Every structure is written in C-alpha cells, then in structure tokens.
Amino acid sequence: MLKIDCDKCIVCGICESGCPFAALHCEDDCVVVDENCTLCGACVESCEVGALSIEVGEKKVQQDLADWQGVMVFGEFRHGTIASVTYELLGVGRKLADARGVGLSVVLLGTDIGSHGPSLIAAGADLVYLVDHPALEQFREDAYGYALEKIIRLKKPEIVLAGATAIGRSVIPFVATLIDAGLTADCTRLEIREEDGMLLQTRPAFGGNIMATIECPDTRPQMATVRPKVMVAAEPDGNRKGVVESIDLDEKLTSSKVEILETVISEEEQVNIQEVETLVAGGRGLESEKGFALIRELASELGAAVAASRAAVDSGWIPYPHQVGQTGKTVHPKVYIACGISGAIQHAVGMQSSDIVIAINRDENAPIFDIATYGIVGDLYEVIPALIKRIQEVKSDSSR
Amino acid sequence: MNIVVCIKQVPDAKDVRLDPETNTLAREGVESIMNPYDRHALEEAVQLKEEHGGCVTAVTMGPPQAENVLREALACGADKGLLVSDRAFAGADTWATSYTLAKAIESLGEIDLTLCGKQAIDGDTAQVGPGVACRLGVPFVTCVQKTRASSPDSITVERMMDDGYDLVRLPLPALLTVVKDINEPRVASLKGKMKAKKAVIPMVSAADIQAAPENIGLGGSPTKVVRVFSPEARGDRQIFTGTVEEQVDQLVQQLKAHL
CATH class of the missing domain: 3.40.50.620 (HUPs)
Incomplete structure (x- = not known):
C-alpha cells in the first residue's frame, strides 16, 4: 500500500494534481489516499520531499x-x-x-x-x-x-x-x-x-x-x-x-478444443494505411461523416490514403481498418496530415514517427500541435477547401 | 446457460488529457463509466440468456464505488452482480487481475460461458481475458465479432483476424472476448433501473474467494511500473500565422519541398 510520512509531507499538492486516479487529497497537515489508489507510483516519483513510498506485501520471487x-x-x-x-x-x-x-x-x-x-x-x-x-x-x-x-x-x-x-x-x-x-x-x-x-x-x-x-x-x-x-x-x-x-x-x-470451420479473408481489411507515403487523417473535429468527403478529396489531390482517429471510427464515420493509434494501426508515412484530431497520446503513439506531421485544428492548445511539424490553427472547413484549391493551382502552374 | 461477464469501471478516457500548463492530467469532470467493450459483452450474454435461459452474473474487481457499474449491468439485463473488492488487490497488473477474477468466477459454481470486452480503454492491454481463460482452464478466442450459433454444449463465432475473420466452434465451458461490432447494447429500461436500484450486490474479499495473498495486488504482479513521464514534444514545430489563405500558402510551400 501507499505509505505517507506526514512528518515529511508539506502538503504542496503536487502529488494530488499529478495522481492519474484522483486518489490523493490534501488535508490540513498531510495528504491522504483513498481506495482509488492503484499503487501506480506516479506520486512517489513526483514527491519532492520523499514523503511517499510504496510498501509491497507478500511477494513472489522466482529462484532461478x-x-x-x-x-x-x-x-x-x-x-x-x-x-x-x-x-x-x-x-x-x-x-x-x-x-x-x-x-x-x-x-x-x-x-x-x-x-x-x-x-x-x-x-x-x-x-x-x-x-x-x-x-x-x-x-x-x-x-x-x-x-x-x-x-x-x-x-x-x-x-x-x-x-x-x-x-x-x-x-x-x-x-x-x-x-x-x-x-x-x-x-x-x-x-x-x-x-x-x-x-x-x-x-x-x-x-x-x-x-x-x-x-x-x-x-x-x-x-x-x-x-x-x-x-x-x-x-x-x-x-x-x-x-x-x-x-x-x-x-x-x-491438440486443440477449438475447431476452425472457415477462414475468410476480407477485402475491406486490405486498406493498407501502413504502406503509403502520405496520409490524410480525420478526427472528432470533422463533426460528422460528411467531413470525410472533404478528407477524401484532399487525399485524392495528394495521392494519399485516408486515416482516422478512434473518435471518428467510434462515431461510425469510417471503418476500423482506417484507425490510427493505440487501438488501431501504427503508421509512419512521410507526411501525416491530422485534420480535427486533438492528438491525445492514444492517437499520437500510432503516428508520431511520421517524418512530417501537419496539424489542422481549431484549438490552438490541442496536443496535436506539440507533435506537429507544421500547424494551422483554424476551422478545417475553411482551411481544407483553401488547401485543396491552392494545391490544384500549384499543380496547374507546374504543368504549364 | 450460466454466463459470467467481466466488467471494468474505467475513467472516460476520451475526456482525459494533459493540462498543457502544469503537464498533469486534467481530469475535472471526467466520469467513471462501464468499459465500452464490456457493455457489448454484457449485451451478448443477455441475448444468449434470453435464447437459452440461465443466469447472467456481472463481476467486477475494483474499489467499492465500482458497484455503480454492476448496478448499471443489472439495469441492462444482468441477473446478479459480484463486487470483488479488497485493498489487497490494489496495484494488480493483468497477471494478478486475471488470477483474482478467475478465483471470483470459480466461487460462483458451474459457469458455461465467460464473456469479456476485448480490452479496457484505460489500459488497452487485452491481456486479462486470455489470462482468465488460462486460469479457468477453458478454451477461448478473442475479438469475437459475431455469434453464429449457440447450443448448451457449444458456441460458433466469428473471431476477427488482421486479414479478415475465422469461423470457429468452441465446446462449452469457454471464454470469449468481444469487439463492438458484435451487437448494439440495449438502453436500460425503467423497470431494469428500478430493479438495479433495489438489488443487494454482494461484495467479496480476497479471503472470501480464497485468493492466495502472494498472487494478488502489487506484490503478486510480475510487472512493475518504474517510471511514468509525459511524452516529449517535437522540437522543430512551426505554427503558421495570418489569414487562412496565407497559412495555406505557407503550408503548400513546405509540402512542395517534401512531396
């Protein structure tokens, strides 16, 4: 269990605000812990005066x-x-x-x-x-x-x-x-x-x-x-x-108790967002399924494939094979364009090794900007059409 | 058909994020919810019970307030709840958690089928379901997207693979973990809510389920967290400024260089 040395505790509140489970509470002269504690150790690490420690009960130790x-x-x-x-x-x-x-x-x-x-x-x-x-x-x-x-x-x-x-x-x-x-x-x-x-x-x-x-x-x-x-x-x-x-x-x-009756290889699962050089990804900020029409248009201008955050997949806007992140696929394309994706670490772990990350998001504090190479703060319904138009102009200029 | 559903109470992860000022978790207003995948496991259990008769027991391991998710499960069709709660369980990793859950399930007597969500959205490990199956000594498959047929002796399901799915038949007793495609969970009825409100949910301790002290909680967990830290930001970022057209123009200049 978590041991708290109240003689050392200065009730600074660092552990309270850092506890991922809201299990610590500052009282008058010492911090107290409730049953939400999972003994993750985040507080022990953060305590500057060494007032916190974890005491392990019985412990298994393998001998060899x-x-x-x-x-x-x-x-x-x-x-x-x-x-x-x-x-x-x-x-x-x-x-x-x-x-x-x-x-x-x-x-x-x-x-x-x-x-x-x-x-x-x-x-x-x-x-x-x-x-x-x-x-x-x-x-x-x-x-x-x-x-x-x-x-x-x-x-x-x-x-x-x-x-x-x-x-x-x-x-x-x-x-x-x-x-x-x-x-x-x-x-x-x-x-x-x-x-x-x-x-x-x-x-x-x-x-x-x-x-x-x-x-x-x-x-x-x-x-x-x-x-x-x-x-x-x-x-x-x-x-x-x-x-x-x-x-x-x-x-x-x-030997097995499980009997395989049939193996079906699905066409849809073959959308391979892990093999392309450019990905355009949409998230919660698209606000509806229609947003993906815009994402697809931008992707097609760039010869890119379409990806999505878990929020977009969970909302039913696009099927699971497109999902990037901790519970989806890990990708590292040359260019990853995140549109309306906040960039929570669950998503970030799936795409942060992309060579270049471009973030388009309304919220300038969105964590996606911390991992972006280039960022545009703005409404994606204004930014993406403008971007598509500019790309088309550049293409027609260069083809002249 | 006697069915156990393993349920976890989790923070509503989509609302949890890092506070950019303090670099700590901003969790104000973050509610505890039933793990979304478990909701689908519960629905599948209730549907199987409706077809075959029997009893659905929702089991959770957690602090006393985890009782809330069990009441929710009762409202959505579970017949009984079992709260497995003891300070000694704190700090359990997936190995110790699956041990504890299996002990709790064994305390319920003969069980034909155990259902779990594919994974919990706070840990995302997907390890507890297979671990429980191993302890119970029953065959299992994970990521079930559809039940094709069921009888008192066997169940035939589609289990997702990376390239499609396998149609498999398992003899009962067995354990399955399920994905969200499997069904559309029902909304609790008024009658169900009333029943859930009045229900007495038993709480059992480590001793009650005969869990060995050396196998539970932090001490019983082979894995230890040694450090927690915030992910690093990229150093080279550039946020454009100006009108939408100006920003887009700057971006396209950069894109031209890279594509």
Missing part, C-alpha cells in the same frame, strides 16, 4: 533467474508467409541480445515452414526453432499457447518478444499466464538497463496520456508485445550464420 538466457522472438506465420512484424522484432531483438551479450532465437509454428530459416537468420536470428505440425496449420490459442509454453520452458529465454497482432495479442497473454511471467502490451520502446541487464519496456498508460516504463524484476522470461511498424527491421544480411533446429512436440501439446 540466472538460468534464463537469450532473447526469443515468436515468429508469426499465416497463410504461407512470415508477418513483417517478425522481422521488425528481430531488428529490436538483435539490439537487445547484443546489449546483453546473448543469442537471438525465433520460433516458427505451422506447416511447411522448413524453407524459412535463411530469411530469419538474415534478419538477425542466431537460432531458428521450427515446429512443423499439421495441428498448427491454423492459429488456435490453445494449441499455439501450449506449444510456445513448452518451447519457452525448454529453451529458457530471458526475454520473449511477440507482435501485438490479432494472433500475438490473443495467445501471448495466455502463454504469460501459463508460465507466470510478466507481460507488457504494445511497447513503443524496449531497452536494456546497463546496471543490471533488466529489460525496460515503455508503453502509453493511464488512459494513454502518460508513458510508463515497466520492468519484470523477479520473474523470467520478461515478455513484451510490440505493434507492427513500431520497430525497424534490419537490412537482411545473407552472410549471417545461424542454426535451424526442428522441435518435435508431444501430440497432447498441439
């Missing part, structure tokens, strides 16, 4: 931490191809493994996967573990989960990374529970702390308005998921050497 070594990536394989997030994870995994002076492995589950070793090694893996089994042809949580558990217990990696995809976000929490490991979702930064080799996992937290760095001090492996396009894959190096190992698993492990 030193036996766990190496970095392991869960390689995602579906419909005959390796997901690009796997190469991105090998990119960051290589850096983590080098910082720890350990090997980098990748696990691939599926059927007919034997030929994929070289591309994974070229992307940074030292070891490729293949589990080729008919029961793993299609993704099912229980079969994939028990298979991964077995391999993790067998190989004892200190770090396990997976893509925060439909598959990863479903099976990895199951695996983490099976092996009693800590898991951090949707990390935007992963690094090794020099002093003790701990994996520091940074992600948006508390409603997405703050970033939190998380560690797993007493358990192994340290597990994290990372969304596609957040990390960067290394240039493939065909001269890299590595070892491919096939692993046979007990039939029991790959």
